[in-house]
Amino acid sequence: MGKRMRMTLPKKEEDLQKVVEEVMETHHEHGHEHHHHHHHAEGLDEILHTIDVLMDTMNSRIADLEEKSEKIREELVTLYKLFAAVVRAVAAESEEEKKAALLEAKKLLEQGLEGLGAAS
Template sequence: MGKRMRMTLPKKEDDLQKVVEEVAEAQHDHGHHHHHHHGVEGIEEILHTVDVLMDTMNTRISDLEEKTDRLRNEVVNLYRLFAALVEALAAGNEEQKRKALEKAMNILEASLKQA
């Protein structure tokens, strides 16, 4: 048995579908030309394809988790910003309003630095 090589698949759904179709076509062509080698060799190719697809799926899951964390942080920042703006609108004097607006500006600056 040879060493399995890992390959990177594209993340776009159309490109991934193209790869799946090419693998299926290769399996079909292989089956027509080598009927007597159908067993173990075909299973190894299928297992390798499943392994590659699992790696791709895990990469996509990690990417989605990272994006979800970033979006969660942005939502938290929006709530903080809205709270500071409401505080500024409800301020009883100019000093309280200025402090609340400075707080809002700090939240925006911190958010922009993270982006």
């Protein structure tokens, strides 16, 4: 059994359009040789259009997921900073150190709440 080749889809719209044009050119060359297959050209156009629409949809979803992933990463960084401030407060040897760490934690929480208000 032959080795299967994995097809990678183009990431840029221009590259995808180039592939579509190459497929159309190849199909038209074969179409001149085989006129009786002309009815397949319309079906191929429809399939290529559907693939193009699906690629656009997929790219939109990928962009949305990347944006959400970045927001989650930022929130995770804030949680680690908050956790570090609370640990510093618990481990503080003086009231002054404890107060400074708790004020830092409060500031992080307030910034997080402001971010939630802006996102709504």
